Amino acid sequence: MNEILSSQTFLLTLTLAVYLGSMWLYKKVRFALLHPLIVSMGVLILFLKLSGIPYDLFMKQIQIIDFMLGLSVVALGYLLHEQISQIKGNVIAIVTAIVTGSAVGILSVALIARAMGAEQAVIASLEPKSVTTAIALNVSAQSGGIPALTAVVVILVGIFGGVAGPFILKKIGVESKIAKGLAMGAAAHAMGTARAMQLGAVEGAISGLAIGLMGIATAILVPIIARLL
Numbered sequence: 041m042n043e044i045l046s047s048q049t050f051l052l053t054l055t056l057a058v059y060l061g062s063m064w065l066y067k068k069v070r071f072a073l074l075h076p077l078i079v080s081m082g083v084l085i086l087f088l089k090l091s092g093i094p095y096d097l098f099m100k101q102i103q104i105i106d107f108m109l110g111l112s113v114v115a116l117g118y119l120l121h122e123q124i125s126q127i128k129g130n131v132i133a134i135v136t137a138i139v140t141g142s143a144v145g146i147l148s149v150a151l152i153a154r155a156m157g158a159e160q161a162v163i164a165s166l167e168p169k170s171v172t173t174a175i176a177l178n179v180s181a182q183s184g185g186i187p188a189l190t191a192v193v194v195i196l197v198g199i200f201g202g203v204a205g206p207f208i209l210k211k212i213g214v215e216s217k218i219a220k221g222l223a224m225g226a227a228a229h230a231m232g233t234a235r236a237m238q239l240g241a242v243e244g245a246i247s248g249l250a251i252g253l254m255g256i257a258t259a260i261l262v263p264i265i266a267r268l269l
Contacts, residue, residue, distance in 0.1 A: 201228020
């Protein structure tokens with residue numbers, strides 16, 4: 041029985057079925073805490089615990105999903121190429137917004153965490169909260185953070201930004217498609233970009249660009265700000 045449960049076919053089918061089921065549930069209830077990513081993680085973690093299947097084996101069996109994620113990045117590049125005209129006249133504004141957003145994001149979370157008495161390792165873990173997981177984990181490790189904590193925070197920030205971002209932008213009167221895309225990608229990385237693509241092609245393309253630029257800016261600014269603080 042355990043051989044069947046740990047087979048590639050079963051684990052791939054289970055993973056996709058859990059995610060599709062989570063999507064269906066979220067569309068029905070529209071409750072933020074039942075976001076597909078949260079529900080999927082919870083169900084799969086519970087399954088691995090009960091079945092005794094090692095996480096490393098699970099990841100090996102579903103590695104094709106990782107491969108497909110790589111293709112999705114290429115798709116974002118194509119979308120960005122289609123919207124290149126939207127970028128050409130706004131390069132300075134985009135770069136300024138990303139650098140400012142990165143600095144404010146790092147400083148705010150560091151100062152708040154320090155004021156609440158958090159240890160330096162926790163602060164270092166929180167600083168790269170707004171960039172995609174691969175970059176955030178590396179930045180966290182290099183600055184003395186706890187990568188596992190960083191991964192959880194990045195996921196939660198992405199979910200919150202993806203769910204609440206459009207509502208907040210609407211409430212504060214942001215109408216520019218470029219501004220919306222930058223805000224979603226810079227604050228909520230991949231989850232924000234997925235939501236931005238639902239808003240429109242321009243928003244999705246700019247949000248995809250913001251993920252990369254935000255990663256670069258954060259990797260550069262975290263050690264600099266850490267020294268200053």
